Amino acid sequence: MKYDILIAGVGGQGVVLASRMFALAAMKAGFRVSTAETIGMSQREGSVSSHIRIGDEISGSLIPTGHADLIIGLEPAETIRNLPFLKKGGKILVNSHAIPPASKPPGSPEYVPEALLAFLEAHVPGILCLDFTQLAEEAGTYRAANVAMLGAAAGTDMLPFSKEIILAVLETEIPEKHRAVNRAVFEGAIKKIKLSSGHPDQEQKVKSNV
């Protein structure tokens, strides 16, 4: 067994925390696991990605090009930046909530989220796209978009472990005072994903709502 997950986002979105949840869940399910975080020089606002490798044997922590089974993109541009890691037939879960870079250094292209989402939809069949930030906000806090996406991944049964395992990890990893809200976000996302895709197993495009 091997299952490679890549989580991409911007500093402050909780990429590292989400990857820790996956890694712990994988261990609980009896797999070996390794993760690598790629964080740039900036403390904030920079691109952040985390590679999670789950399987029966130990490999280097970086996912090779074209190997990822699943990309979880907390932000459209960062999802596309990491797209070459996705294998043919791999799955994508993307947050349509865009975070444009603040400063625009000379030569940096305009950020048009709609165009990027359209690119994703055209190139990767069956992407799951929702405003997970909004979903998290409705359930309690916009900061938990990462947990909403964990829930969505668990809800569509694309992971090599059950949602109960992730939920158990959530209970131990999230500090007491944030636990209830995160649980609500997690479960809200599962429901919403099931609702919007009709059947849990059937991948269906959810209209983006940028």
Place this chain on the structure above:
Amino acid sequence: MTEKKLLMGNESIALGAIEAGVQVVTGYPGTPSTEALETIIRYADRCGIYTEWSSNEKVALETAVGAAYSGARVLVTMKQVGLNVASDPLMSLTYIGVTGALVLLVADDPGPHSSQTEQDTRAFGHFANIPVLDPANPQEAYELTKLAFELSHEFEIPVILRTTTRVSHSCGDVELAIAEPAPVEASCEGFTKDRRWTIFPRLTAERHPWLEDMQVQLSERFSGLPYNSLSGNGKIGIIASGVSALYVKEAVKGFEELFTLFRVGTVYPFPEKAALSFLKGIEKLIVVEELDPYLEEQVLQLTGRAHLPVDIYGKKNGFFPVSGEYNVDLVIDGINKVLADLGEPSHLSHASPAVLREELPPLPVRAPTLCAGCMHRTVFYAFKQAAKQLKNGSQVETIFSGDIGCYTLGNAFPLNMVDTCLCMGAGMSIAAGLSRTNPEVKQVAFVGDSTFFHSGIPAVVNAVYNGADVTLAVLDNRTTAMTGHQPHPGIGVTALGSASKAIDIANVVRSCGVEFVRTVETGSLENCVEAAKEAMEFKGPSAIVFKGKCVGITKSGTRLTIDPEICTGCGFCVKQLGCPAIFLPAGEDKPLIQDSCSGCGLCAQICPSGAIREDGVKE
């Protein structure tokens, strides 16, 4: 009872050290090494371990050496460039040796992700006659840490545990021998006076043969260790160490019958015996290693010495890149190049991605930038203004020398305020040097508070003593920000969080003989510009300590808003400051302030039409 835990490489090193009975741990923060000491700090009280963030790596090593001379087990942590700072005592220490045990964690940064160099500590071990262990993942990092302490104790020599970013900062399931760190039981015997602790030419002459003999003994010992292992029995040999060995394993998946892989975990002294028995019968050898051709040189000289007819493919003949971080794809390319050269029909294949890199649409650049509300932005902007006024008034140009820390990002667009940056503590000395050769130009040097204590002080002393005309701007944000907010001697708090004597930077500068010394809070841009101007106009060395707080350790203030009625859309705030909280939505002409605003008020102070206000929007 063993227990499996998800640990970062640095955490597993810390737990390995605690299990090995470490009693004293010192270090200076440096990515990617920092979390090792931070993890030990978490257990320090419970386990009875003395820990400190020292003011620099040389001091950290020397402090640890004193403890080791007393028979204690000690660990010193640093990144590869920190090893350069510590190299002076280290080169002598190898002759003297230690009792107890002394292990140096040195984290290399191929890539580099956040470093000034891509230097390879394996080569440093060779240069300094210090054994080097090179783990491939967090599990091995844990085991090799324990081995490092054993070896150091047994052979009475310092040992380097060398990691790279992909080991130090990778997390994995680690099987621990002891579930929870227990109090360290070892006690140390204390210092015994002996001439062996005083380095002296005669002692050096006596010890040098011992040191050289030690390399031979260690090489023997290493040849028998399981961390140097063989797998496969194909006709093409591959030798690799560290995380590169794992890349090789993955790259040759499905082609295992073609290759024999020799993984080297104890890289210096090179385990020659084990290598020789691997090399016998191998005619083609591929060397896969990040950074220096270290293993390649070892096998080149070994096969030469043993008259083995082996063709070696590595960096030296252009089959693998000589710099940068490796990954599976790059290793596949290198091995394929060799296979093609050998006329081998089977080639390793890359996975085909869903979307090729070439097909990606243009993506916005997320350039590294100072945080929203960072006090450094105010200081840089103030000096920019002061220099502009100076230029307009008297045609005098200014050169800005930076240093190492978050504030190196002052080089970024639109501030562009770092003209030189070399290594920790060099800003002031480079500025002094520039002042000799550019007498008509103003020199300003920036230094952070932690860097000031690290190696900034001697540069100040030197500038004063030799009468260099330099303005020093100390960016005192009350922490070592870039590596995750460790305390330093200016803070008044130790590594464990207990109160200690804070050392006042302005007083230090004054006692170094600087006559113009001001302390300015960064809340008011106007005061900062005023102070900058005065300091720059002062003849002779001058200094300003700018006091503010890193936004990473303070609660955000009130978020500011831009009144669209008053805003003229001049774009001054966006174009001048580069604050990530101010942004211009695509197609609009009036900027917005986002959540990440920390309320520093800098933009309000520069808006020409007074459109930016505190509106009481609280987070």
